[in-house]
Amino acid sequence: MHTPAPIRLRPSVPAPSSVGAATVSAQQPEQRPKRGVVYVRVSQERPDMISPELQVEHAQKLAEREGIEVVLDPIVDIGKSGRAFDNRSIADIIAMARRREFDVLILWIWSRFGRNLRESLQHLDTLTSYGIEVRAAREDFDGKTTIGKFAIAQMLNIAELESNQKSDIWKDTIERRRRAGLAHVSRGRFGYFRCSVCPPPERGKKLFTCPQCKDGILKIDSVTGPILATLYRRYAAGASVRSLVLWLKEEGIKHYTGSDIDAGALYQILDSGFGLGFVRYQIPELLHRTVEMPDGGTKLERTSLHRDLTSYLYYRGAHTAVIDDEVECERLWDTYVKRRLSSTDDKDHSHRAKYSVSGLLSCAGCRRSMHSMTRAKKVQRPWIDDLPDPRDVLYRCTRNMKFKDCPGNGVYATLAGAEDAVVRWLRDLAEQEPGLESAVGKRAVEVVSNPDSPDAEQAVRRLREIEEVLADITGREDRLTDAVLDGLVSADAARRKRAELETQRAGLRVEEEDLKRQLQDKPTVLPRPDRSVFVKILDLWDAADHDDRRALLKPVIRTMEVARGRNQADKYTIYAMWEAPPEPIAL
Numbered sequence: 001m002h003t004p005a006p007i008r009l010r011p012s013v014p015a016p017s018s019v020g021a022a023t024v025s026a027q028q029p030e031q032r033p034k035r036g037v038v039y040v041r042v043s044q045e046r047p048d049m050i051s052p053e054l055q056v057e058h059a060q061k062l063a064e065r066e067g068i069e070v071v072l073d074p075i076v077d078i079g080k081s082g083r084a085f086d087n088r089s090i091a092d093i094i095a096m097a098r099r100r101e102f103d104v105l106i107l108w109i110w111s112r113f114g115r116n117l118r119e120s121l122q123h124l125d126t127l128t129s130y131g132i133e134v135r136a137a138r139e140d141f142d143g144k145t146t147i148g149k150f151a152i153a154q155m156l157n158i159a160e161l162e163s164n165q166k167s168d169i170w171k172d173t174i175e176r177r178r179r180a181g182l183a184h185v186s187r188g189r190f191g192y193f194r195c196s197v198c199p200p201p202e203r204g205k206k207l208f209t210c211p212q213c214k215d216g217i218l219k220i221d222s223v224t225g226p227i228l229a230t231l232y233r234r235y236a237a238g239a240s241v242r243s244l245v246l247w248l249k250e251e252g253i254k255h256y257t258g259s260d261i262d263a264g265a266l267y268q269i270l271d272s273g274f275g276l277g278f279v280r281y282q283i284p285e286l287l288h289r290t291v292e293m294p295d296g297g298t299k300l301e302r303t304s305l306h307r308d309l310t311s312y313l314y315y316r317g318a319h320t321a322v323i324d325d326e327v328e329c330e331r332l333w334d335t336y337v338k339r340r341l342s343s344t345d346d347k348d349h350s351h352r353a354k355y356s357v358s359g360l361l362s363c364a365g366c367r368r369s370m371h372s373m374t375r376a377k378k379v380q381r382p383w384i385d386d387l388p389d390p391r392d393v394l395y396r397c398t399r400n401m402k403f404k405d406c407p408g409n410g411v412y413a414t415l416a417g418a419e420d421a422v423v424r425w426l427r428d429l430a431e432q433e434p435g436l437e438s439a440v441g442k443r444a445v446e447v448v449s450n451p452d453s454p455d456a457e458q459a460v461r462r463l464r465e466i467e468e469v470l471a472d473i474t475g476r477e478d479r480l481t482d483a484v485l486d487g488l489v490s491a492d493a494a495r496r497k498r499a500e501l502e503t504q505r506a507g508l509r510v511e512e513e514d515l516k517r518q519l520q521d522k523p524t525v526l527p528r529p530d531r532s533v534f535v536k537i538l539d540l541w542d543a544a545d546h547d548d549r550r551a552l553l554k555p556v557i558r559t560m561e562v563a564r565g566r567n568q569a570d571k572y573t574i575y576a577m578w579e580a581p582p583e584p585i586a587l
Helices: 018-027 052-068 092-100 119-129 146-179 224-236 240-252 263-273 326-340 400-402 415-432 454-485 493-521 531-541 546-553
Strands: 037-042 075-078 104-107 132-136 280-283 288-292 298-302 314-318 360-364 370-374 395-397 412-414 557-562 572-576
Touching: 018 531, 037 052, 037 092, 052 104, 052 454, 092 119, 119 132, 119 146, 146 280, 224 240, 224 263, 224 326, 240 263, 240 400, 314 360, 360 370, 370 400, 395 400, 395 415, 412 415, 415 531, 415 557, 454 493, 531 546
Parallel strands: 037 075, 037 104, 104 132, 360 557
Antiparallel strands: 280 314, 288 298, 370 395, 395 412, 557 572
């Protein structure tokens, strides 16, 4: 039976003439290019890391190729693990997506977004629900198709698998070291040395060991070993930590790292119990705690074990204690633990900023940090919302308080004065002319101590060239393998060519490590943000608590240098994140 043709319910409209069509097309507005944002993450800042510059370079190439306009400065998370999302910028990116500030989020590879499959997919679904397209420059899949979604999920699954495998290997290594009586890491210890023949360990390089030190057991240092024994005996006898720190300073005793030993470093040395023959390991059950999420779910959060002796298990180590008498070692350790647990130091420790400028103030005399203290109770003003009056919170030079060797003889400031200086600085930036604002940065980070340094720019440029050449070598090896399989090249010829490529790769790797080592100690200079950022900080300032204010200032202020004197207008010098920091002063 013949099926009738479908009925067209809407009457057809005659096609316009060529002239009319041209007129209509001319009247149609041009399509707006997609707006993009680049996200960069580095889990740990180290010489062999995939630098932010290289990640941004690939993301920008994708944007140029696809006609995507990068409208905001790249968002950078340095030293952030991909296993969690709490302390990263993903929440800010989702908030920007909700406000329709961009259309495409560009990554380097999918593992940069996260190494937790469940949470990664949840955040990707959230971004997608706001109409955001997420792309990865080196693993570019179409997330709008079924196959593309599957491929993205597999890449995130692989990223989580790699992270879990590394975690399992590290756990096995720690357990093996515990059974052998070794500390959980093979770093140096005050009062001990590793080997008098081998070169000292360098960050990012494989530790070289000779037959004498291959077992990993440290030996007592003839100079600092007796000093460590004296520290335990004097502390057990009732000496204060401050008196011990000043005594070490007078004797010219340094840490094994070459730095001065302050109260925090001394507590770390003594708390470990290493000098009395112990090695300690964290109790696994106390490493994490279960936190309830707003949506009703739960997750594990790492707990703070800051100087908490009760969070560790102490075992007899394979090394020799600095005191020969084992009974005396036990007595000293019992006395030390009893006194440490009875002290009020470090109780209820929190990583929340205590005040808005915590960690930002530095002394103009020595350019070292400053710490806070409150005036004596008998002269304090009434507290405000369970917090001391900002005029009663004093900041003093930490260096001068600890070692009495600040060239400027120490400086002081009040929290009220520092906050007033910050607000004045923010207002000046918020009221600046739009033409004075910096353009949107093309790179996430410029790793230069001097913005005009040609050597740093040349090193960054050379790193990009090396990465491109290494990628080309990998491609040539793949093509060489295909040629052997197709019978176009003999196995001997392929072996010789592959040896040449491997030699070239090894030379480039050495050059790459040298360049990264040259740049790793240079400070990070970020592009200057738009004036709207400072307007937003001022709008939130009065309603924010101290920790929230500190979070608002962290992305824009590098340090606040405090000079001597009472003139508040000249007392504070603020160095922004888009400015080179002041040169350090050698002491």
